[in-house]
Amino acid sequence: MTSNTESLDIRVVGGGVIGLTSAIALAEDGHRVRVLSRDAAGDTTSAVAGGLCWPYRIQPYERAVEWSVRSFQVLAALAGRPEETGARMVTGTMTATTGGGRGASGKAGDGAEDGLAAWYDAVPGLRRARAEELPEGHASGWRARTPLVDMPSHLRYLERRLTAAGGAMERCEVTSLEEAGAAADMVVNCSGLGARALVPDPEVHPVQGQLVIVENPGIEEWYVSADAGASDTTYLLPQPYGLVLGGTAQENAWSLEPDPAVAEAIVARCARRFPELARARVLAHKVGLRPARPAVRLAAERLSGGVPCVHNYGHGGGGVTVAWGCADEVLRMVRAVQEERGPVRG
Numbered sequence: 001m002t003s004n005t006e007s008l009d010i011r012v013v014g015g016g017v018i019g020l021t022s023a024i025a026l027a028e029d030g031h032r033v034r035v036l037s038r039d040a041a042g043d044t045t046s047a048v049a050g051g052l053c054w055p056y057r058i059q060p061y062e063r064a065v066e067w068s069v070r071s072f073q074v075l076a077a078l079a080g081r082p083e084e085t086g087a088r089m090v091t092g093t094m095t096a097t098t099g100g101g102r103g104a105s106g107k108a109g110d111g112a113e114d115g116l117a118a119w120y121d122a123v124p125g126l127r128r129a130r131a132e133e134l135p136e137g138h139a140s141g142w143r144a145r146t147p148l149v150d151m152p153s154h155l156r157y158l159e160r161r162l163t164a165a166g167g168a169m170e171r172c173e174v175t176s177l178e179e180a181g182a183a184a185d186m187v188v189n190c191s192g193l194g195a196r197a198l199v200p201d202p203e204v205h206p207v208q209g210q211l212v213i214v215e216n217p218g219i220e221e222w223y224v225s226a227d228a229g230a231s232d233t234t235y236l237l238p239q240p241y242g243l244v245l246g247g248t249a250q251e252n253a254w255s256l257e258p259d260p261a262v263a264e265a266i267v268a269r270c271a272r273r274f275p276e277l278a279r280a281r282v283l284a285h286k287v288g289l290r291p292a293r294p295a296v297r298l299a300a301e302r303l304s305g306g307v308p309c310v311h312n313y314g315h316g317g318g319g320v321t322v323a324w325g326c327a328d329e330v331l332r333m334v335r336a337v338q339e340e341r342g343p344v345r346g
């Protein structure tokens with residue numbers, strides 16, 4: 001995108017992956033950006049995420065796929081510097097026990113029935129898994145090399161990149177968007193689950209996910225078996241900090257306490273695929289609340305005081321996957337608001 005002429009004073013509420021990528025897009029376009037975040041980046045849902053770049057549990061699917069394709073390009077480029085950015089390209093298998101949903105003919109681009117056709121077309125080298133590459137009971141699947149992001153490390157990279165672009169970070173609880181925008185030209189609301197109280201938007205709700213991090217016995221590829229709509233999935237994501245085992249998706253569950261029985265069931269499911277995992281040493285348990293919404297809210301409105309606000313929240317189980325695509329759109333919306341009303345100040 002080309003640079004803007006008028007530099008605006010913008011407050012971004014939220015310092016998870018959605019807020020930081022939006023803030024970077026705006027700061028690198030020349031705006032004066034301040035991120036307001038209640039939590040340290042390491043304590044957000046974004047820090048819990050397994051970090052696989054693949055659209056999952058996010059609506060509307062068609063838009064999510066467009067955003068994912070854009071993010072794929074950005075993350076694939078960042079994967080050239082994994083130590084610095086936390087992103088790496090890793091090969092893996094995406095499969096499901098229920099057939100059809102992953103496409104039927106075997107060629108990329110036949111996934112129209114699950115809304116992912118554009119994704120299958122966009123991922124370089126994505127191909128149908130051969131029978132011998134699939135676990136027992138799995139009718140079909142895909143092999144692909146995609147970005148896998150070490151989120152704690154990636155969030156630190158995003159903070160450094162924002163600072164380098166002149167952006168600032170502030171830890172504080174925002175009680176009203178109007179107040180956040182009182183001394184600014186514009187507000188960008190990336191408060192995730194916080195939007196439920198802040199907007200307020202009752203459509204935003206938690207989908208709780210639990211993970212177990214174990215010592216990696218030597219697994220180098222990612223593996224996901226997820227049936228559409230199922231609350232229990234089986235996945236393994238090799239991260240530098242350990243092998244991430246998942247997962248669960250409990251609608252409207254608010255607890256952040258790991259449940260030992262759920263953890264045991266996760267390890268047992270993963271050990272059915274890789275028996276050596278039954279004995280793997282557990283390094284950590286993690287729980288996060290996906291900020292789910294029937295559809296991502298990516299739209300501009302005027303707050304009651306007249307200050308324009310761009311909302312960017314409700315990314316459910318796909319925030320890491322769509323973040324850069326959504327950040328581009330935030331930038332486009334900020335420019336559109338600017339053009340519509342002329343100079344925002346003075």
Ligand SMILES: Cc1cc2nc3c(=O)[nH]c(=O)nc-3n(C[C@H](O)[C@H](O)[C@H](O)COP(=O)(O)OP(=O)(O)OC[C@H]3O[C@@H](n4cnc5c(N)ncnc54)[C@H](O)[C@@H]3O)c2cc1C
Pocket residue numbers: 013014015016017018019036037038039040041044045046047048049050051052053054172173174175190191192193194195198208209210211247287288289290291313314315316317318319320321322
């Ligand atoms: C177990 C699990 C695994 C996942 N795996 C993946 C994956 O592999 N790939 C993927 O793409 N996605 C994954 N996700 C989903 C992903 O984590 C989310 O979609 C993403 O983190 C949402 O980012 P966010 O920035 O909107 O929210 P958050 O990371 O929750 O950030 C919200 C920010 O808003 C701030 N905030 C909220 N309210 C206020 C307030 N009133 N005042 C000030 N600040 C406020 C918070 O402090 C925080 O900084 C996973 C999620 C879970 C739980």
